[in-house]
Amino acid sequence: MPVASSDPASPGGYAHRGRRPSTSREALSRAALHLFASRGYEATTVDDIAAAVGVSRRTFFRYFESKRDAIWGEFDAELARLETELGSAAPDEPMMDVLTRAVVTTNRFGAGELDELRIRIGLISTVPSLIAHSAVRYAEWRDVVAAFAARRLGRAPDDLAPQALARAALGVAAAAFDSWASGDSDDLGGAVEQAFRLLSGGFGDGDPQP
Amino acid sequence: MPVASSDPASPGGYAHRGRRPSTSREALSRAALHLFASRGYEATTVDDIAAAVGVSRRTFFRYFESKRDAIWGEFDAELARLETELGSAAPDEPMMDVLTRAVVTTNRFGAGELDELRIRIGLISTVPSLIAHSAVRYAEWRDVVAAFAARRLGRAPDDLAPQALARAALGVAAAAFDSWASGDSDDLGGAVEQAFRLLSGGFGDGDPQP
DNA sequence: TTCCATTTTGACATCGAGTGCGATAAATTG
DNA sequence: CAATTTATCGCACTCGATGTCAAAATGGAA
Numbered sequence: 359m360p361v362a363s364s365d366p367a368s369p370g371g372y373a374h375r376g377r378r379p380s381t382s383r384e385a386l387s388r389a390a391l392h393l394f395a396s397r398g399y400e401a402t403t404v405d406d407i408a409a410a411v412g413v414s415r416r417t418f419f420r421y422f423e424s425k426r427d428a429i430w431g432e433f434d435a436e437l438a439r440l441e442t443e444l445g446s447a448a449p450d451e452p453m454m455d456v457l458t459r460a461v462v463t464t465n466r467f468g469a470g471e472l473d474e475l476r477i478r479i480g481l482i483s484t485v486p487s488l489i490a491h492s493a494v495r496y497a498e499w500r501d502v503v504a505a506f507a508a509r510r511l512g513r514a515p516d517d518l519a520p521q522a523l524a525r526a527a528l529g530v531a532a533a534a535f536d537s538w539a540s541g542d543s544d545d546l547g548g549a550v551e552q553a554f555r556l557l558s559g560g561f562g563d564g565d566p567q568p
Numbered sequence: 569m570p571v572a573s574s575d576p577a578s579p580g581g582y583a584h585r586g587r588r589p590s591t592s593r594e595a596l597s598r599a600a601l602h603l604f605a606s607r608g609y610e611a612t613t614v615d616d617i618a619a620a621v622g623v624s625r626r627t628f629f630r631y632f633e634s635k636r637d638a639i640w641g642e643f644d645a646e647l648a649r650l651e652t653e654l655g656s657a658a659p660d661e662p663m664m665d666v667l668t669r670a671v672v673t674t675n676r677f678g679a680g681e682l683d684e685l686r687i688r689i690g691l692i693s694t695v696p697s698l699i700a701h702s703a704v705r706y707a708e709w710r711d712v713v714a715a716f717a718a719r720r721l722g723r724a725p726d727d728l729a730p731q732a733l734a735r736a737a738l739g740v741a742a743a744a745f746d747s748w749a750s751g752d753s754d755d756l757g758g759a760v761e762q763a764f765r766l767l768s769g770g771f772g773d774g775d776p777q778p
Numbered sequence: 779t780t781c782c783a784t785t786t787t788g789a790c791a792t793c794g795a796g797t798g799c800g801a802t803a804a805a806t807t808g
Numbered sequence: 809c810a811a812t813t814t815a816t817c818g819c820a821c822t823c824g825a826t827g828t829c830a831a832a833a834t835g836g837a838a
Contacts, residue, residue: 377787378834379785416789424825518743530735534732561664561733584805587805587816614794634796
């Protein structure tokens with residue numbers, strides 16, 4: 359029963375003051391994704407999404423800050439996991455190794471999620487308005503990586519080196535995601551690992567494995 | 569007389585059909601920049617900008633696709649220069665060397681332009697709405713670099729390696745710009761070079777010069 | 779049961795970005 | 809002067825986003 363947490367009579371759910379929600383973040387997110395995928399992002403209005411789950415436009419904006427945010431699923435949670443992963447690494451493990459492993463492990467998805475993920479990434483990297491918004495979400499990701507790099511390098515988080523590393527890491531990770539999303543491989547982790555190997559190698563030789 | 573090209577009686581200017589422009593792209597861009605810097609980006613409306621140069625709101629949108637675009641100065645021209653620079657390099661010069669040099673040389677600015685440039689970059693990397701839009705403009709930059717890398721690596725432009733390199737290069741270049749803009753150094757080129765050295769070195773050692 | 783506190787939802791108004799369209803103003807050419 | 813060309817203007821409209829307030833639904837306490 360993957361209906362998640364919108365069931366009003368949820369089992370084990372304890373007493374609940376006030377009116378019960380008539381929808382959920384997830385229901386709105388899914389409805390939005392499907393509408394975006396079928397009609398196109400720009401052609402879908404917030405009213406359409408709200409109507410698809412039977413709520414008013416205003417209610418949509420109680421669950422999401424903006425129409426764009428509806429496509430970012432559980433990004434906040436993934437970000438928190440990345441932070442934990444980076445924070446709990448052994449201090450003697452090389453910086454780039456830690457980073458690669460952390461990015462790979464925070465991006466494991468079950469087989470059932472891959473189809474939707476592919477659609478999400480496809481939209482995010484294709485629709486101008488979503489490309490634009492991605493920069494804002496990715497900035498949060500960058501900050502986490504920059505903080506980690508700053509600790510490892512003994513610099514301030516907004517010094518050039520940590521910032522350059524964070525942005526470069528974001529770049530190769532995004533390249534891996536896009537490449538995966540536009541192909542038909544199942545191995546997202548493999549693409550991420552390959553991209554980070556290129557980065558660690560300084561893009562030096564035409565052939566990445568010596 | 570830095571009033572540029574909006575002078576109706578321009579010397580040597582030859583005959584000119586139709587009504588003369590009552591403003592110019594540059595005048596609008598400057599007015600926008602000053603308003604953004606003083607009142608803030610969000611608090612400045614397109615009407616404000618148009619009014620500042622004595623023109624209607626509708627006319628603003630004849631010169632810029634959007635309010636956000638008003639801050640991107642001569643980006644298109646810089647992009648064309650980057651493309652030329654990358655295309656005309658000696659085929660035996662190492663890829664990363666060519667790239668570094670091209671980025672440095674396409675970002676030389678005269679001393680008179682540095683103050684405005686600092687404000688532009690500060691806004692672009694600070695205001696959420698402009699951070700977002702930067703992704704769209706930077707995507708054009710990435711495409712140019714990816715095409716160059718693809719030629720050098722003998723791959724298609726949207727293969728993982730060229731894409732990863734292009735995005736990583738963009739990342740470190742942006743880090744250099746931000747770092748420069750938030751400091752008080754005059755040496756933008758130096759920052760860019762340092763960032764690319766980190767990238768070429770794979771962020772391997774804590775100390776970038778071996 | 780009745781009343782209250784809490785929470786979600788909805789209706790309405792408002793603002794600003796962006797677009798389409800047609801009218802008008804100013805300039806050159808003949 | 810008329811025809812043509814180009815730039816500007818005004819207006820109406822859509823849509824995303826925000827603020828405000830009233831209404832609906834629910835659990836708990838009196």
